[in-house]
Ligand SMILES: Nc1ncnc2c1ncn2[C@@H]1O[C@H](COP(=O)(O)OP(=O)(O)OP(=O)(O)O)[C@@H](O)[C@H]1O
């Protein structure tokens with residue numbers, strides 16, 4: 001569990017970039033942080049994994065303040081994927097890269113080797129490939145796999161799909177969704193509301209160093225005031241359903257409440273059939 005209690009933060013000790021941020025991430029959650037550029041999302045992630053300490057308030061990981069924990073202690077509990085995988089990749093082969101985290105934690109040995117073999121199989125990696133020669137999507141998956149290798153109960157992903165094509169994005173997100181289904185808590189920063197709508201269970205919207213909304217994904221993504229304050233637009237299917245609700249008199253509830261292409265198609269087909277009878 002990660003708790004932010006009235007957290008403020010600053011990089012230069014003067015200008016507050018977070019101003020009284022509070023929320024709780026429960027075990028098993030899949031939470032997306034959304035909002036304007038410079039809102040403080042990445043700063044929030046750095047506070048959650050202890051790279052940055054609050055200037056006021058408290059960040060607690062499993063009930064212990066990050067100010068009382070070493071970064072290595074937090075690293076066992078919270079895996080962190082940087083937006084740019086190249087910031088994370090440092091070895092000459094995929095296999096070495098996957099073993100690197102174990103070495104840092106002083107846990108190399110047969111257990112680590114077996115774990116790495118399993119990951120190579122699961123992701124279909126070539127263990128001898130040079131990480132820097134892999135394409136962008138595979139490098140992102142490698143960075144993700146190196147984090148998963150250490151089995152942290154929580155993973156933080158800062159814009160895991162930015163710069164990836166649709167197929168690469170799906171592969172990364174399906175891997176993340178499977179991790180969450182197996183019990184890993186997922187916290188991600190994401191500017192792509194289609195990805196947020198498809199995968200996150202909860203959304204925390206930020207603007208100007210503050211949380212402006214926190215709730216179930218589509219409650220937040222359908223809140224007009226929040227959309228404006230956080231400069232976000234809902235996923236396309238949700239936007240169409242919201243527009244139909246506003247513009248069509250007696251719009252059927254199933255149409256108005258649809259959030260996915262499947263839900264909207266089904267609701268429109270049913271409405272058309274009913275209208276034809
Ligand atoms: N290393 C740093 N040193 C000084 N100021 C910083 C640093 N990193 C971020 N900031 C400032 O802190 C504020 C919050 O930045 P942050 O990176 O957390 O925003 P963000 O919500 O992640 O934005 P984006 O969507 O653009 O990634 C911004 O005003 C930014 O300029």
Ligand SMILES: [Mg+2]
Nearest residue numbers: 041042043189
């Ligand atoms: Mg950021």
